[in-house]
Amino acid sequence: MMRWRLAVLFLTLLASTTGDDTTTKASVSTTTKKGTDGPHLTTDDEGFLTVIQGFATQLQCVLNTCSKDVIWYKDGSQISKGSQFLNTTSEKAYKIQHSIEVDYEKGCSGECDDSKPCGDGFSCVDNQCCSCRREEFTLVLRNLTFDESGRYRCQLGNKSELLEFQVEVLESGLKGGFHENISYDHSECCQEKGISPLCRGMCKPSEMDQHHFDPTSCKTDDYKHFLSCATEDGTRSHVHCCKTQLVPSFCYDFCSGDFQMLRRSHRLCLYYLPEIFSCLDRAYRMLSNEKGGVSSARGGAGGAAHLSAFMIDKPVRG
Incomplete structure (x- = not known):
């Protein structure tokens, strides 16, 4: 049985490559046309990912401005909003790789703090609202199990601007946690x-x-x-x-x-x-x-x- 599983996974991995150093690129759904000035989401990741049980992968989602309304869904169910997960989401399985790039050339204005946040398109820096160049909401899937297989969607609020990913987790045959006792650090x-x-x-x-x-x-x-x-x-x-x-x-x-x-x-x-x-x-x-x-x-x-x-x-x- 194990030999059969290894053969199936080996053939699947071969099918996902066109050569020794290349991988097949899949299209990612987005409804915003290139060149538009409005808020839009981009990614450098593939739309279809075949990943290995026990490891980790990421689904990159980058907004060309700032907004608290970027939402992640899995199989149609919401799992996060902005950089925060819902209470029902397991943070052992997921984390948000969140970062903001400020556009200082456009300057900062107005005051802000935790009780008085900035509006969309701005980020609070040193208690001032500064214009945003980009905000990243990359979803990291950690310690992958079969439960993480499915369709993921990064969407800007209730707008039609979205990115879609299909994730398939393959059985590895590796005992879970095999890496935990490895101490080397290069x-x-x-x-x-x-x-x-x-x-x-x-x-x-x-x-x-x-x-x-x-x-x-x-x-x-x-x-x-x-x-x-x-x-x-x-x-x-x-x-x-x-x-x-x-x-x-x-x-x-x-x-x-x-x-x-x-x-x-x-x-x-x-x-x-x-x-x-x-x-x-x-x-x-x-x-x-x-x-x-x-x-x-x-x-x-x-x-x-x-x-x-x-x-x-x-x-x-x-």
Whole structure:
């Protein structure tokens, strides 16, 4: 049964790509014509997203001004208004990535505070109402489960201005929370090397379920730069550890700093992330101890001690 599930997911992931480093773009519904001056919503995300259980994804929604009337819906039911969730919405499953960009060239005027907010098109900055250039209401879906599958809509009040997304959550076969005992943190190095925000979850796995992370969207350079960080610029190899954890040989590319090219066969390496991350973590802890840094994190010495906590069922071999 597990082998059948892996095969189905593998074929689905292949169908979602047109090449090793490309993904299929889907149209996002919006009723505002380009070039209009009125309030309108935009996004850089795909309209149809196939995402992996246990990870996180995001649905970007940006308004070209400011408004408290931007609303998120799931399957027709309202889940938020502005940057606030309704009381019935689980904040363990969702969060709003909210930010405002002020247009200082247009100036600020009038007074404002919590009891006297600014009107639409303005934001309160230092108790003055300042003109807005843009406001972001991106919805982050965290620690994905099958319950998060469905149709999402970002809409400006009761107007016809809206964005629509279809989200399908695929079974991963990974044990939930497998990333929680991984202590390594290469986030600073990853940022310096310009790794895509889509892929930075692997730079600090302990927060993987909180941020947008889609390993199937990571490009060759993302993996090359990450593994450079994780192998001290290629001076350390984790292949021996991966062998002892029964990681298949076609996934050894993720265990060393000699990563060359993302291949279709690498899609199946998703199921061996717990073992690969564990090997990277064990070396990180040992190096940290050598440098007098952090001790073996979260109970016990050595990364392998935690491996049983996040082992997953593998395809039947033979």
